[in-house]
Amino acid sequence: MNLRSLTVLGAALLLAACTTPLQPGEKRYSAAELLALKPADLSWPATSTVGERALREAAVADIRARLVLPAGPEREAALPKLFDLVAQYNAEIAAARPLLLQALPTLGQRDAETQRALLTAAHTLYATDAAPLIWPLLPQLTTSKPFAIAAYTLLQADGAAADRLRVMLPQQFPSWADDARLTALMQRLRPSAAAQPPLAELLAAPLRPGFPVIVSLQRPGRQVMGLALVRDAGGRFVRDGAGQLFTSPQLALARSGLPGTITNGNTPQGLFTVVGAGTATNPNIGPTPYLHSKLPVEATPAEFEHVPAPGAAAWDEALYDSYLPPSWRAWPPIKEALLSGRAGRDELLVHGNTINPAYYAGTTYHPGAPQQGCLVSHEDWDAATGRLVASRQLTLAQTYAGAGARSDLAGYLIVVELPGEGAVTPAEAHALVMAAGR
Structure with a gap:
């Protein structure tokens, strides 16, 4: 060749x-369509x-x-x-x-x-x-x-x-x-000397009432797996039938390891809006529906707030702060999403993965597979057929869909760093949710 x-x-x-732009004609999903999917419905030959x-x-x-x-x-x-x-x-x-x-x-x-x-x-x-x-x-x-x-x-x-x-x-x-x-x-x-505000206050923050929220807890440096939680439209974190908190491993590390304000850098810390779900044409994302998250500036103020009226004409820090609890409004790291939108970053999706995690065997984030700045969930594909066997992404997307009150899947995403070492654990997430009273 x-x-x-x-x-x-x-x-x-x-x-x-x-950051590949979404293509015309991509499949978009309603909440009902997303909830009806099963792993066996999806296959990707390149994963065989x-x-x-x-x-x-x-x-x-x-x-x-x-x-x-x-x-x-x-x-x-x-x-x-x-x-x-x-x-x-x-x-x-x-x-x-x-x-x-x-x-x-x-x-x-x-x-x-x-x-x-x-x-x-x-x-x-x-x-x-x-x-x-x-x-x-x-x-x-x-x-x-x-x-x-x-x-x-x-x-x-x-x-x-x-x-x-x-x-x-x-x-x-x-x-x-x-x-x-x-x-x-x-x-x-010139890092801030101030301590991080209480995470429980951020987890309890209403953002905009009546919308589901994905909370992605990550470590500084992003070299280990984080955890995604889902808060329903009524403000309660989703639990299973046995009362266990829903958590799903998620990687917010880009291959470059650069900060979120840089092209192809890590997922920025801060607040995103979610405007639906779709199937990408991107071969490393594959057929599992992504959740379409948008940064401030990438989404207009009206789109971010999920309102048909024009609302605020342009983004400013005061508008961004209006989504945050007062204790977090002076904490610079949580503004990285706003800075990243101003820097021109876009199409940072919540998606699955078709890259063989064996390429990254021995890393601290294995079986995670870093891509170009999105939030990536691990998926298991049948080696003989390329059919999807199990998908943390599909489970996360369906949990989010079931937690909302709207067919258009409108909601929010918070990415926030949790001090500590090693992969974020369900026990840590549970303690934070209990402290938040949610």
Whole structure:
């Protein structure tokens, strides 16, 4: 297979980004349709042993074809997709390292999108090796997104870089406070000394009465599995017939590990609206219905509030704060969703997964499979047929559908970090719900 053929394949593989725009004609679901689905109704051939092997072998062939390109414009153009595939398949990481390190010193003369892609690869795969090359590059990065990615990479390689970056940022970007990405970066460089407000108060907050809410509890750093809970339209958290709190493991980690204000970064912390459910054309999401969550700004104020009237003309912090309990309105980390919407992030969905979790065996989040910033639930697929056997995503979506009072599945999503170590446990979630009186 030549590189031109592999380029077509690579483009198809990279449709897996959660930020792929939703396509016209995608199947949309009412609550009743969603509740009627069974795992056996859904299949995805690429999850079978034969289908997955063919996909991986083609992707690895694509990687290797890009690795051996001679230096020049064709290789330069091939690098962004190369590193996306290397990260997704955990393949040829060492072989690709020299190409990234050779490219970094030239990024000052490249366009902002190429800078973004290659700096993201540095952060994802080679932060320690890349850091000495990024420091001299930093003054040449004149747009906020590449600069921020470079800064986060330096911080990942050496936490002591914060002092130097704290001085550089306002010198290079005097109007940094007007840029959502740089505002978030400065918050990282100057973290708040205040303690996190009581989580129980956030879990009990009405947001807007009469709507169901998914609460996704995650750890800082997102390197372990979190837990999703569902609060019904009456304000009570859903329990099973035995009275046990409903919880469902969920990963809010992106492959890049970048913060939520950066393209393809982690799921932002904060408040989203949910505007329905659908089946994606994205091959890494597969056929299990996603819940269509939207960030502030991505959703207009009226859409966010689920009202037909225009309402507020534009987003501001006061509108966002109106959804939060008073104790949380001065806590900067919970505003990451608003900053991410202002930074242009969109299509961060609540969805399932068709990527083989074996690619990430040995990680602290296995069997989670990180994608491009969405909230991802594990699914089990039959190795012989590719038919869905069990789906935490379908269970979560159906629990949410059953908790609402509307056929359009309108509601809300809160992503919030829970201090501590290790995967979030049902016992921790239960204690918080009990403290919230819900």
